[in-house]
Amino acid sequence: MVRPLSFLVALPLAAAWPGVMEANQRLQKRVEPGPREPLFRSGRPNTSQPPLGGFNAAEQFVDVRPGSGHEFRSPGTGDLRGQCPGLNAAANHGYIPRNGKVSTTQTITGLGEAYNMSPDLSLFLAIVSIALAGDPLTQTWSIGGAFPPSIPLLFGNPSGIAGTHNQYESDASIVRGDAYLNGGSVGVFQMRSWENFYNMGEEYTLDMAAAQSDYVTRWSILNNPYYFSAPFAGLVAPAAHDFVINFMSNHSAENPGGVLTREVLKSFFAVTGEPGSFVHNRGQERIPDNWYKRPALNAYNIPEVLNDVFINNAMFPGIVRFGGNTGTVDSFAGVDVTDLTGGAFNLADLAEGNNGACFLLQASMQGLPDATDPLLGAAGSILGWATQQLGPLNEKLGCPQLASFNQAFFDQFPGASYKAQGQ
Numbered sequence: 199m200v201r202p203l204s205f206l207v208a209l210p211l212a213a214a215w216p217g218v219m220e221a222n223q224r225l226q227k228r229v230e231p232g233p234r235e236p237l238f239r240s241g242r243p244n245t246s247q248p249p250l251g252g253f254n255a256a257e258q259f260v261d262v263r264p265g266s267g268h269e270f271r272s273p274g275t276g277d278l279r280g281q282c283p284g285l286n287a288a289a290n291h292g293y294i295p296r297n298g299k300v301s302t303t304q305t306i307t308g309l310g311e312a313y314n315m316s317p318d319l320s321l322f323l324a325i326v327s328i329a330l331a332g333d334p335l336t337q338t339w340s341i342g343g344a345f346p347p348s349i350p351l352l353f354g355n356p357s358g359i360a361g362t363h364n365q366y367e368s369d370a371s372i373v374r375g376d377a378y379l380n381g382g383s384v385g386v387f388q389m390r391s392w393e394n395f396y397n398m399g400e401e402y403t404l405d406m407a408a409a410q411s412d413y414v415t416r417w418s419i420l421n422n423p424y425y426f427s428a429p430f431a432g433l434v435a436p437a438a439h440d441f442v443i444n445f446m447s448n449h450s451a452e453n454p455g456g457v458l459t460r461e462v463l464k465s466f467f468a469v470t471g472e473p474g475s476f477v478h479n480r481g482q483e484r485i486p487d488n489w490y491k492r493p494a495l496n497a498y499n500i501p502e503v504l505n506d507v508f509i510n511n512a513m514f515p516g517i518v519r520f521g522g523n524t525g526t527v528d529s530f531a532g533v534d535v536t537d538l539t540g541g542a543f544n545l546a547d548l549a550e551g552n553n554g555a556c557f558l559l560q561a562s563m564q565g566l567p568d569a570t571d572p573l574l575g576a577a578g579s580i581l582g583w584a585t586q587q588l589g590p591l592n593e594k595l596g597c598p599q600l601a602s603f604n605q606a607f608f609d610q611f612p613g614a615s616y617k618a619q620g621q
């Protein structure tokens with residue numbers, strides 16, 4: 199018997215015993231989207247841009263050997279971990295604090311050392327983490343669940359990025375399942391998604407990441423009545439697909455553009471076993487031994503992130519979309535970017551120049567509380583603080599002045615107000 203999903207979600211039992219919930223989920227009949235060919239293949243190198251300056255073993259080697267200070271260690275009791283494999287792996291190797299609580303400076307330094315993420319990109323992602331779910335007074339955020347702030351904040355305890363459903367964390371992730379279909383959990387490893395990607399080849403490319411992004415998006419629309427894609431979170435989930443190739447590939451003199459093998463992919467995603475018997479080992483994301491990150495000259499930056507997302511969307515139109523299902527499966531209704539931004543942007547232009555990056559910056563501020571807290575001093579509110587922090591980046595990218603979105607546009611989507619309970 200297939201019971202309607204809403205019935206399952208209403209059961210308190212389901213939330214109390216996630217195992218029971220998952221077992222029930224497996225009985226649900228799910229619809230698989232049909233195959234889809236891309237409009238074209240991009241053939242981009244795995245560094246997104248052509249690799250600059252060749253291969254530099256000394257600079258690119260990520261030393262995780264015993265005694266390096268960056269050896270793998272499983273998270274201990276109280277260490278925070280979340281839905282992002284890149285951050286979990288960085289914490290498991292001490293590139294960011296092993297307890298999972300990170301300052302802005304630690305984010306920039308640690309993700310530079312581990313992955314050659316550009317300082318602008320890590321600064322931006324850290325500021326958003328702090329504004330949405332961290333502690334702006336100490337500029338600290340959590341890669342997983344909640345933590346107590348240094349001084350009590352008027353807006354309550356920071357939830358950590360695990361508590362940011364539809365603000366940062368989104369439906370249609372590369373591997374993790376949709377919150378609504380998993381009893382409110384945002385971090386459930388979705389074997390179906392993993393296998394779909396894994397089976398695309400023995401070595402992975404950005405074009406495969408694009409195909410996966412298209413697959414998970416169409417899957418969520420067909421199966422999740424609360425599917426929702428917010429202007430910011432709805433760009434983060436597609437971008438994270440490209441992070442897999444751009445940040446997890448191994449580099450060498452023979453392949454300066456990087457190669458991502460099955461073994462390396464499994465290590466970063468904490469998966470062991472073989473097709474049919476894969477096991478996801480929660481929290482055990484690991485940087486492989488003898489692994490070389492992307493070149494410093496190709497540090498992955500904000501405009502490139504958007505460039506990759508919009509190439510993917512050109513290959514498979516629909517990867518980028520804002521809006522959601524309206525309470526039943528396959529009922530997607532979109533929101534018009536021009537109306538949303540009071541005419542500042544339109545969807546067609548987002549792929550041009552820095553428009554996508556500018557839109558991303560502006561979108562990241564959607565929903566930030568503008569209630570004042572005296573502790574924030576001149577910045578006044580979280581929104582004020584974030585505007586202040588992102589100002590220099592906004593200027594550097596030549597963007598229009600930061601402004602908020604028209605929130606009322608989201609009222610028609612039940613998924614937009616669905617409260618997930620974390621991981």
Ligand code: HEM
Pocket residue numbers: 281282283284285305309313315320323324327359366367368369370371372373374434435438439441442445446
């Ligand atoms: C400050 C830096 C970072 C922040 C704040 C961050 C945050 C996040 C968030 C909020 C998500 C959930 C998005 C979703 O729902 O799909 C996510 C997912 C993801 N992130 Fe990160 N991330 C960061 C750096 C990285 C790095 C360096 C990598 C790669 C090495 C990475 C790879 C991924 C991947 C692959 C996913 C999708 C996970 C899945 O669906 O299984 N991220 N990240």
Ligand SMILES: *[C@@H]1O[C@H](CO)[C@@H](O)[C@H](O)[C@H]1NC(C)=O
Pocket residue numbers: 242243244401402403453454455456457458459
């Ligand atoms: C990108 O990766 C694929 C598979 O991992 C590899 O075959 C290809 O040579 C790489 N491309 C470049 C330009 O290095």
Ligand SMILES: *[C@@H]1O[C@H](CO)[C@@H](O)[C@H](O)[C@H]1NC(C)=O
Pocket residue numbers: 448449450451459462486487488489490
């Ligand atoms: C990375 O590439 C180099 C050169 O091919 C190789 O020796 C090394 O084993 C690779 N590392 C991983 C983790 O696959």
